[in-house]
Amino acid sequence: EAQVTQNPRYLITVTGKKLTVTCSQNMNHEYMSWYRQDPGLGLRQIYYSMNVEVTDKGDVPEGYKVSRKEKRNFPLILESPSPNQTSLYFCASSRLEGALDTEAFFGQGTRLTVV
Amino acid sequence: AQSVTQLDSHVSVSEGTPVLLRCNYSSSYSPSLFWYVQHPNKGLQLLLKYTSAATLVKGINGFEAEFKKSETSFHLTKPSAHMSDAAEYFCVVSPYSGTYKYIFGTGTRLKVLA
Numbered sequence: 001e002a003q004v005t006q007n008p009r010y011l012i013t014v015t016g017k018k019l020t021v022t023c024s025q026n027m028n029h030e031y032m033s034w035y036r037q038d039p040g041l042g043l044r045q046i047y048y049s050m051n052v053e054v055t056d057k058g059d060v061p062e063g064y065k066v067s068r069k070e071k072r073n074f075p076l077i078l079e080s081p082s083p084n085q086t087s088l089y090f091c092a093s094s095r096l097e098g099a100l101d102t103e104a105f106f107g108q109g110t111r112l113t114v115v
Numbered sequence: 116a117q118s119v120t121q122l123d124s125h126v127s128v129s130e131g132t133p134v135l136l137r138c139n140y141s142s143s144y145s146p147s148l149f150w151y152v153q154h155p156n157k158g159l160q161l162l163l164k165y166t167s168a169a170t171l172v173k174g175i176n177g178f179e180a181e182f183k184k185s186e187t188s189f190h191l192t193k194p195s196a197h198m199s200d201a202a203e204y205f206c207v208v209s210p211y212s213g214t215y216k217y218i219f220g221t222g223t224r225l226k227v228l229a
Contacts, residue, residue: 004158033217040124042205042221043159058216090158092217103149104217106159 002027006091006107013081013114021076021110023091029105030096032074033058034066036087037109043090049074050096081114088112117142119208121220129228134178134193136223138206141187148189149207150180153222159205165189176200201227 004025013019025032033048035058045058049068063085065077074093078085091107122137140146150162163174170182176199180191189206206220 035219040221042219044219045216048216092159103161103164106151108158109156 002105004091004093004105004107006089006110008110009108010111011113013112015082015114016080019078019081019112021078021089021091021112023074023076023107024072025074025091025093025105026072027093027105028071029093030071032068032091032093033104034064034074034076035090035092036060036085037090038087046076046089078112081112083114086112086114117146117208117218119206119218119220121204121206121223123223124221125224125226127226127228128196130198131195134191134196134200134225136191136204136206136225138189138191138220139187140189140206140208142208147209148180148182149209149217150174150178150189150191151205151207153203153205155202162191162204196225196227198227198229201225 007022030051034046035043037043044060046064047058047066049055052068052071055066055068068074089110092104094104118141120139148165151159152162153159162178163172165172165182173179178193180189182189203222203224205222208218
């Protein structure tokens with residue numbers, strides 16, 4: 001079954017404690033991205049990657065890091081989380097060739113609370 | 116700059132009546148347009164997409180949308196609402212700007228009344 005898997009689904013952490021949210025896809029997609037969803041703001045892109053070792057900033061990259069060492073994985077790293085990073089996070093993947101008109105597959109989301 | 120505007124943050128309809136969720140976009144290029152649905156505590160699921168073929172696009176669960184370039188609109192419709200349609204709906208534009216960036220609207224929450 002084609003899917004994007006995020007872990008964990010729920011996470012409560014304290015300010016400043018480094019954390020990683022994992023994302024894995026089994027569709028051999030080149031393009032992967034991270035979004036955060038906040039009430040009234042829709043989904044905003046944090047980072048995206050067009051292939052292994054190729055990443056770039058989205059609209060709201062501050063406070064986040066990513067890496068793309070393997071095609072299937074695209075972890076989101078918060079080196080020093082702060083309360084304003086409390087949000088619902090989604091990972092997505094799609095084909096790169098024709099990615100502009102190709103469906104993006106989304107993970108189930110990770111609800112992060114930073115206290 | 117590219118953008119997408121969902122004109123209503125909340126829409127309420129009675130079961131069995133038509134649904135209209137409005138979306139306007141701004142793009143310097145010929146965009147690809149999508150509608151996604153998000154049910155409570157779920158991820159996003161693609162409803163339908165427009166990719167410069169037919170302007171009337173049919174999607175899953177009886178939804179359809181019409182691309183109107185002159186009005187820069189991509190409104191989502193369904194002839195008869197079902198209780199299971201209650202969810203949040205996102206209009207998404209993917210303009211060709213070399214960044215492969217998807218731009219999301221702020222969402223429309225659809226409520227279906229019995």
